[in-house]
Amino acid sequence: MEIKDATLALAALGQATRLSVFRLLVEAGPEGRMAGDIADALSLPGATLSFHLKELSAAGLIQGEQRGRFICYRADFETMNELITFLTRNCCGGQPDAACLPATKKVAEKATKRARA
């Protein structure tokens, strides 16, 4: 992930309504939730939710899939993991001893394994 993509994703998450939507989808897992369901859960007007879903999609953080006349949205966990990797990458100049971000090593390992698989 490049800085441009990371900025886009972080800006998308740096907004209260969108962060709530995203967290809802992270907790929902791979099954996701219907748009209207999300609107109900967060008491959002359709137009407002739609605007935010679009932003999250553009940032690659969620994906929507038509299901009958509903649309099912899911969190994109791969993007999320890339984002975390980006944020913690080369922490403290890459010296493992410094270990300022405990996530760094483990997350990086996992990401590498997944990329190879």
Place this chain on the structure above:
Amino acid sequence: MEIKDATLALAALGQATRLSVFRLLVEAGPEGRMAGDIADALSLPGATLSFHLKELSAAGLIQGEQRGRFICYRADFETMNELITFLTRNCCGGQPDAACLPATKKVAEKATKRARA
């Protein structure tokens, strides 16, 4: 970390200039870097950098310390880890099998250990 703090931190990072500044400090590690040094590295006018440093400070992502007539800024790794924990918390309803966010388990463990220490 609460949603309000997470939003603040993510909004702070969701801006190209600030993300660059923060990444610079993450890579610098606990030693940090002087404000002027950062301005040079990123070719930023003083007023602009100062504005962004203030935002990052307000979000708890960095801290400044006076050193002679310089000010040394460092990344706040604890906040960063809390943020990652927040984002990945209760992924997929907390079912470990789902494992959509590999970071979840490891990061959460580490964060808990540190909090107890």
Place this chain on the structure above:
DNA sequence: CTTTTATTTCCATTTCTCTAGAATATTAGA
């Protein structure tokens, strides 16, 4: 093909954010 339901796009309004020059503060050294 018409209606119902789900969601999105359009649009105008309001609000917040970014930028950087100029002025101000703070510290150290001569």
Place this chain on the structure above:
DNA sequence: TCTAATATTCTAGAGAAATGGAAATAAAAG
């Protein structure tokens, strides 16, 4: 104390983002 160096606050203008009602679109059911 006076000056140079470093960094912050003030300020205003330009631009971007958020909101939500109304209209449009898309899909399925009758």
